[in-house]
Structure formats: structure tokens, C-alpha cells
Amino acid sequence: MHEVLFKNIKTKVDLTEAEEQQLRNFFIPKRLRKKQYLLQDGDVCLYTAFVEKGLLRSYTIDEKGNEHIIQFALEDWWISDMFSFLTGEPSAYSIEALEDSELLLINRKAYDEMLIIVPKMERYLRILVQNSLIATQRRLSSKLSLSAEENYKNLIAACNNIIQRVPQHMIASFLGITPETLSRIRKQMATPK
Amino acid sequence: MHEVLFKNIKTKVDLTEAEEQQLRNFFIPKRLRKKQYLLQDGDVCLYTAFVEKGLLRSYTIDEKGNEHIIQFALEDWWISDMFSFLTGEPSAYSIEALEDSELLLINRKAYDEMLIIVPKMERYLRILVQNSLIATQRRLSSKLSLSAEENYKNLIAACNNIIQRVPQHMIASFLGITPETLSRIRKQMATPK
Numbered sequence: 001m002h003e004v005l006f007k008n009i010k011t012k013v014d015l016t017e018a019e020e021q022q023l024r025n026f027f028i029p030k031r032l033r034k035k036q037y038l039l040q041d042g043d044v045c046l047y048t049a050f051v052e053k054g055l056l057r058s059y060t061i062d063e064k065g066n067e068h069i070i071q072f073a074l075e076d077w078w079i080s081d082m083f084s085f086l087t088g089e090p091s092a093y094s095i096e097a098l099e100d101s102e103l104l105l106i107n108r109k110a111y112d113e114m115l116i117i118v119p120k121m122e123r124y125l126r127i128l129v130q131n132s133l134i135a136t137q138r139r140l141s142s143k144l145s146l147s148a149e150e151n152y153k154n155l156i157a158a159c160n161n162i163i164q165r166v167p168q169h170m171i172a173s174f175l176g177i178t179p180e181t182l183s184r185i186r187k188q189m190a191t192p193k
Numbered sequence: 194m195h196e197v198l199f200k201n202i203k204t205k206v207d208l209t210e211a212e213e214q215q216l217r218n219f220f221i222p223k224r225l226r227k228k229q230y231l232l233q234d235g236d237v238c239l240y241t242a243f244v245e246k247g248l249l250r251s252y253t254i255d256e257k258g259n260e261h262i263i264q265f266a267l268e269d270w271w272i273s274d275m276f277s278f279l280t281g282e283p284s285a286y287s288i289e290a291l292e293d294s295e296l297l298l299i300n301r302k303a304y305d306e307m308l309i310i311v312p313k314m315e316r317y318l319r320i321l322v323q324n325s326l327i328a329t330q331r332r333l334s335s336k337l338s339l340s341a342e343e344n345y346k347n348l349i350a351a352c353n354n355i356i357q358r359v360p361q362h363m364i365a366s367f368l369g370i371t372p373e374t375l376s377r378i379r380k381q382m383a384t385p386k
Contacts, residue, residue: 060338061338066338068338070330070337082323082327083327086327092334115316119312119315122319125319125323126316126319126322129322130279130322133325133326136333138276140263140332140333141263143336143369144263144369145254145259145261146255176336
């Protein structure tokens with residue numbers, strides 16, 4: 001079940017057959033049913049997960065009990081709490097399956113070993129993390145400088161496949177607005193001008 | 194003038210004398226006076242900059258003319274618009290020196306060559322970008338879930354050296370709040386309870 005992962009890696013670096021075989025050993029296949037957790041806040045994030053199939057979200061809960069969605073991850077995406085994974089500190093995030101999902105997990109020890117045994121994974125991960133950083137910076141900058149309506153339109157343009165598969169209140173939580181505000185924006189956008 | 198850069202690199206990977214010599218060739222020293230720009234929005238970000246000395250900020254301006262600060266960069270930090278640098282698209286950000294600064298610049302061609310000629314820089318950059326991603330994710334998550342006062346307290350705890358060197362209205366812009374709100378928070382914090 002490593003096809004999606006290897007295809008993803010090969011968009012960034014070449015892999016020999018031998019390297020594919022070596023990489024296979026570092027990943028543990030894992031199935032999650034909808035609503036099961038990969039990580040619960042307060043626990044240490046032991047795995048970085050590649051999504052072969054399905055959909056997950058990471059989120060944090062504030063003192064008032066409100067959920068704030070940090071990330072969605074579809075097929076062909078990675079998800080984890082990098083801070084907790086790398087430091088061994090408890091995570092402030094939870095990671096939950098929103099659909100039945102098939103994951104490939106790698107733990108910290110295997111992650112470090114993989115980078116020594118297949119050094120070109122340094123390049124793959126550098127490019128991957130670089131792209132994540134760009135996306136996260138743009139989201140932060142949009143959150144600081146754009147209106148809720150503009151942020152919603154950008155999300156439709158960039159990730160319409162996520163919007164189709166996720167309940168509206170989670171889209172609102174991802175945008176950092178109330179479900180009522182999102183509902184108002186959607187009505188305005190649906191009204192012919 | 195590469196001392197701070199090499200010290201920074203050596204906290205993450207070992208460098209031989211020969212590699213230091215090779216790396217030197219990829220970087221262009223550049224001085225900026227206070228208020229000079231490394232990048233103006235609408236231009237392509239041609240360089241990624243390492244700060245040997247001084248202080249810079251990157252920011253974006255919204256349609257209403259309000260500035261939103263994306264990042265501060267002190268000595269020993271990197272700054273650029275990674276998206277524009279890697280894609281060659283015009284940048285939405287400006288990067289300005291807030292103090293007289295000494296930089297080491299690397300352009301895209303040299304960046305790619307460096308990764309081929311000194312492959313351990315893949316590892317250095319992977320770790321660097323990974324740490325930036327963690328910091329940016331935490332800032333986004335704080336922005337979504339914490340109050341302005343909590344965000345200001347976290348900034349003091351993490352980056353008091355920046356707060357000491359930057360005008361208050363820029364701290365407010367970084368936090369995504371008005372200068373009046375920041376002033377009110379500071380007064381409340383100064384009042385004995």
C-alpha cells in the first residue's frame with residue numbers, strides 16, 4: 001500500500017528499486033475508522049503520518065472549549081504535530097480521522113534512521129517542509145490581512161476538494177470564524193449581483 | 194563576515210574547512226541602512242538573506258493600506274519570501290531594514306548549486322525550514338485560539354529581544370491588533386493586581 005507515498009516522493013527525488021525496498025521498512029501501515037484518533041492532545045506525537053487514503057484534521061481546543069482547526073490532510077498529504085514529534089513534548093493538538101483512512105506511519109527513530117540510510121530523503125523532506133512553510137505563511141498572512149469572505153474564496157480556489165468533503169462548521173473553524181459568519185458569506189456569494 | 198552564518202550552520206551539521214570555503218562563494222555580502230529595502234512588494238524575491246548583524250521585517254499591505262508584519266529577523270536568522278524566491282512570481286511582501294544591517298545574500302541559482310556541491314546543506318536547510326514551520330504553525334494556532342493578551346505574553350516570553358528593539362505599533366501589527374489594543378494590554382499588565 002505504499003504506491004501513493006512512492007509516487008509523491010518521486011515527484012521530488014528519484015528512487016531506485018533498492019531504495020523503495022529500504023523505505024518500505026520504515027513505515028507502519030495503519031487503518032483508522034472515521035472519528036478515531038491518531039493523536040490526542042496531551043499525548044506525545046509519536047508518528048508522522050502519510051495519508052494513502054481518507055481525510056484527517058488536526059485541531060486544538062481553547063480554554064472556552066472552542067475547536068480551532070490547524071490542518072486538513074487528504075490522500076497524498078502528510079500530517080503530524082512536528083513540534084511534539086521532534087521534541088518529545090506533549091502535543092497541544094489532536095489528529096482525528098474525518099473519513100475511514102489508510103495511513104503510513106513513521107516514528108522518530110525510523111525517521112532519523114531513514115535520513116541516514118536513504119540520504120536523498122533529506123532533499124525530499126526539505127522540499128516538502130519548504131512547501132508547507134510557504135502554505136502556512138500565506139495562511140497566516142491572509143488571516144492577518146484579508147477579510148473572512150476573501151479567505152473563504154481563496155480556500156475554494158485552492159482546496160475545493162476539501163470543502164466538498166468536510167462539514168461547514170469545520171470550514172468555519174479552519175477559517176477562524178463562526179459558523180454563522182460563514183453561512184452569511186455563503187448566502188451573499190449565492191445571491192446574483 | 195561569514196562567522197555568524199557558519200556558527201549557525203555548525204549547530205545543525207558539521208562543516209569541513211573545504212566546505213566553508215565552497216560555501217563562501219555562494220553568498221554575496223550586502224549592507225542595508227535603516228529604512229532601506231531588500232525587497233519591495235510587486236518585485237520578485239531574488240535573494241534569501243542571512244542576517245549577520247541588524248534587524249529586518251517582512252510585511253504586507255492590505256487594500257485599506259494597513260501594514261501586517263509577517264516576520265522579524267534578527268542576527269542569526271534568515272529572511273525572504275520563500276514562495277516568490279522559489280517560483281519567480283512577484284512577491285506580496287516587502288522586506289525592510291529596521292536597523293543598519295549586514296546581510297549575506299544567496300540567489301536562486303547559487304542556492305540550487307550549493308545543494309549539489311555541498312549536499313549536507315540539504316540537511317541543514319531541512320532542519321531550518323522544519324523549525325520555521327513549527328514556529329509559523331504555533332503562531333497561526335495562537336492567532337486562532339488565544340486572546341490578544343495571551344499572544345503578547347507569549348511574544349515577550351519567546352522574543353523579548355525583538356520587543357526591546359522594535360516600535361510598539363510594529364509589535365501590534367505583528368500580533369494583528371491595533372496599537373490602541375496593545376497599549377491597553379500593556380497598561381493592564383503594568384497595573385499591580
